[in-house]
Amino acid sequence: MPKKTKSTTKAKRVKTTTDINVRAAIASGKSAAERAVAVSQKQQRKRTAAESKLPTRRRAPGPPRRLPSITRAFFGTRKYVGVLLAEGDSWFDYPGKDILSRLENEHLYDVKSVAHMGDCVEDMAYSDGQYEEFAARLVKLLGEGKVPRAILLSGGGNDIAGDEFAILLNHAASSLPPLNESIVNGVIDIRLREAYVKILSGLTGVAKTYLGKPLPIVIHGYDHPLPDGRGFLGGWWALPGPWLKPGFERKGYKDFPTNTKLVADLIDRFNTMLASVSAIPAFSHVHYLDLRGTLKQDKKLWANELHPSDTGFDMVSQKFADLIKKLA
Numbered sequence: 001m002p003k004k005t006k007s008t009t010k011a012k013r014v015k016t017t018t019d020i021n022v023r024a025a026i027a028s029g030k031s032a033a034e035r036a037v038a039v040s041q042k043q044q045r046k047r048t049a050a051e052s053k054l055p056t057r058r059r060a061p062g063p064p065r066r067l068p069s070i071t072r073a074f075f076g077t078r079k080y081v082g083v084l085l086a087e088g089d090s091w092f093d094y095p096g097k098d099i100l101s102r103l104e105n106e107h108l109y110d111v112k113s114v115a116h117m118g119d120c121v122e123d124m125a126y127s128d129g130q131y132e133e134f135a136a137r138l139v140k141l142l143g144e145g146k147v148p149r150a151i152l153l154s155g156g157g158n159d160i161a162g163d164e165f166a167i168l169l170n171h172a173a174s175s176l177p178p179l180n181e182s183i184v185n186g187v188i189d190i191r192l193r194e195a196y197v198k199i200l201s202g203l204t205g206v207a208k209t210y211l212g213k214p215l216p217i218v219i220h221g222y223d224h225p226l227p228d229g230r231g232f233l234g235g236w237w238a239l240p241g242p243w244l245k246p247g248f249e250r251k252g253y254k255d256f257p258t259n260t261k262l263v264a265d266l267i268d269r270f271n272t273m274l275a276s277v278s279a280i281p282a283f284s285h286v287h288y289l290d291l292r293g294t295l296k297q298d299k300k301l302w303a304n305e306l307h308p309s310d311t312g313f314d315m316v317s318q319k320f321a322d323l324i325k326k327l328a
Contacts, residue, residue, distance in 0.1 A: 025194045026282055029201025036131035037209045080110045083146045085137060087124060088115040088154030094307060102317035112137050121155035125195035135206045142210060150216040150327055151203055156270055157222060157306055159192055165247035168266065172252030178262050188269050196277050200286055216327045219278065220289040221271035224264040224297050230304040244305045289323050291316055
């Protein structure tokens, strides 16, 4: 029998701790789903009681006939290829055209979103209000006879970039490597991983309650951005951004190619974490979308340090549409 070494014992201990964290996060997500369903059912009972007091009346089969023809043209003739439920951050809730608006207008999906610009994965995972809002949207869709083809989940950028970004770096003048491994590991491989496991478990639990089975869930990583100091519409005055360059400057990093490589390393680490989450046996219905290489670190395809340009969003949305088609 091979002799156990300190390294193998440590690796086994780390794996056991990770497994325990996954089980705990899955259980926490299920509990959040149960609370959200209970709130949804309570609201539905109130609605049913209120409806019982109303006089019986038939629902109109369509839009009023007296509407102008140009208005009526918007009703009853618009085709769609399925319904999607979305939760996420600014990649799903961005001024102008984001991923969701393109999936609606160019790929003909009917998208129902509870995404909010600026949300962190931890906000989504640990706020019961997010699950309750999701449950309410799902119940409404099912009441209309619509079963979503998939759930889309976007998040993580706000947990890493912005005010929190500099803490991931050791100072350039120190003898330490640029990335602080212990903090990167704690943020991405522990904190964000657990948050993702919980929210996926919660969304799965809500879907199972109402459908008897999970819905397909699509999660995605980000492509490699350019830490060039561009914020939203330039990022001047009170506008958001930049989110990366200020952190580099605080820690003494001034070389753009070096900084670009460091951000790419972080994004790779984040993508690796997401791929590992989708590989958890309980999440066989979770599909990870790797977007790296889509925007090719081309400044024309990035509107700023965190968000694609219009053309970039077109390319990313196409990747989503291609994957969703395969889930049918």
